[in-house]
């Protein structure tokens with residue numbers, strides 16, 4: 001069971017403050033969709049509007065094609081997992097999970113049986129009679145998921161459910177969540193400010209900033225083809241260069257900067273705007289000899305060994321700082337600071353982007 | 362203790378301990394113990410105190426059983442002594458006062474803790490406190506005026522056409538209950554408000570999201586969470602009501618006796634402090650038993666209340 005979610009020009013105002021600004025997106029049935037954005041950008045507000053705790057001040061929300069405005073949270077086929085989980089501390093684990101069934105008048109034996117099935121689904125055997133306070137963070141997490149799944153929602157809404165866990169557990173729970181979603185086929189709408197989490201788990205990601213949806217795309221596109229500087233910077237590191245577009249044709253352009261002229265991708269959406277050049281550090285090629293094009297001579301200033309990669313900071317003749325990331329191939333050829341080298345930006349991995357897309361775009 | 366020592370130094374620490382000890386020993390335990398001791402001794406003229414007749418016995422306690430009147434207990438007609446009758450009524454109606462204060466305080470504290478916007482809270486609390494600025498005597502007399510036969514309540518009801526003839530409100534226990542509820546409702550409200558305030562609103566929303574109707578949210582989530590608050594409020598209201606002297610004196614009638622009035626009568630009118638003390642301890646013990654029984658029934662632990 002799963003349903004599509006359609007946000008049609010949805011807005012939400014708190015007094016004079018617009019927390020959500022004309023959000024348009026259609027989430028497919030059975031999709032794992034993430035809203036990604038910095039703190040305060042309106043993610044929780046979107047989730048609360050979908051679940052029915054907050055009414056949009058503009059636009060329409062449709063669940064499974066049906067307009068849900070005016071429906072109470074308990075009338076919507078959604079289940080919300082709160083940022084702080086909100087388990088009932090005075091009930092046992094199985095009572096927590098079966099609460100939605102208890103409300104629906106299911107008898108106790110069936111409730112208990114169903115709770116145990118759900119506990120098995122989330123890999124928590126033998127905990128049915130424990131109290132919430134006896135569980136670890138990750139286990140509480142799973143109980144919250146089981147409790148939400150018990151009412152067989154068509155849509156699960158998850159508000160940063162992993163943010164309170166430590167790194168190892170978080171990574172484990174990512175895979176777990178993804179597996180549960182696959183097993184149940186329920187539409188998951190997931191909220192996070194952790195780009196790694198969003199990219200690793202989702203079918204598609206919607207990146208938000210200040211109440212606006214900046215870009216909706218698959219994780220690879222979000223990372224490799226961001227539509228603007230905000231998205232590019234939020235999901236990863238960048239070398240950013242100011243300059244002017246010289247001549248543009250067929251999605252490419254020459255861009256003259258203080259450290260030379262470079263050829264780069266010019267996405268259609270960028271045409272006619274104030275642009276900057278974005279190159280990700282891991283796409284920078286570092287070599288002793290200059291490349292065929294898009295090369296600039298640099299002096300290495302700092303080399304940091306990070307384990308799986310080596311971060312190389314360098315400075316050009318006119319003092320512009322650049323960063324490159326080299327994969328640690330294990331061979332041991334780590335460059336030393338002070339060396340004169342060349343940095344080359346592959347045109348296919350360099351993008352000309354505006355700072356942010358304007359309202360309503 | 363160590364902490365006090367470090368923070369306030371030797372002098373102040375001993376001053377604190379000394380004062381606490383003085384309060385507890387000299388102002389609480391000593392007089393109570395003296396009364397307790399005298400409750401087992403007979404009431405004698407001064408000249409015979411310490412004489413051969415001054416021996417310990419439970420005769421004072423047995424004085425509660427003098428005489429016989431009819432009383433209807435849950436449909437059963439029984440003959441009991443008038444003092445026991447007043448005693449039972451006092452316990453029963455104190456319980457009723459406790460229940461009514463709960464019925465009033467629960468929705469009110471829920472409203473204050475979870476519905477009202479934090480901005481208007483100070484104003485609302487101020488409104489709740491204003492009646493406390495007026496002394497208990499004046500408040501009781503105010504109710505006496507309101508409920509009087511030719512008073513404003515009957516006047517308003519007649520003007521509205523709700524009733525045709527004045528109703529004699531000050532009759533039986535009803536005005537006493539009204540007065541006690543009014544006097545002690547805040548003692549129920551504040552612990553309840555505190556308990557509800559500490560409940561995470563997300564839990565209410567989570568229950569709502571899972572499909573629970575409002576009454577089930579209260580029954581399964583809010584009420585269990587508020588239980589310690591209810592318990593401490595109930596203990597206070599029950600004890601204060603059972604021990605109240607002023608409200609029954611002002612709002613009572615010939616048909617409503619309160620056990621504290623019985624005690625007062627014996628102590629001040631008969632000057633028999635020994636029997637008075639015995640009756641007072643009986644009230645204290647039975648009230649404590651009732652409270653313990655209620656706590657056992659509702660599965661509340663003493664440590665929950667102390668929180």
Ligand SMILES: Nc1ncnc2c1ncn2[C@@H]1O[C@H](COP(=O)(O)OP(=O)(O)OP(=O)(O)O)[C@@H](O)[C@H]1O
Nearest residue numbers: 014017019037038039040041042043044045046193
């Ligand atoms: N009830 C409210 N009244 C007024 N302003 C609100 C209310 N709820 C949220 N806001 C504001 O709306 C903005 C978006 O809030 P929201 O909770 O959606 O952020 P978020 O993206 O979930 O942030 P976080 O990652 O910190 O949880 C914030 O600036 C917040 O201050």
Ligand SMILES: [Mg+2]
Nearest residue numbers: 043044083159
């Ligand atoms: Mg949030």
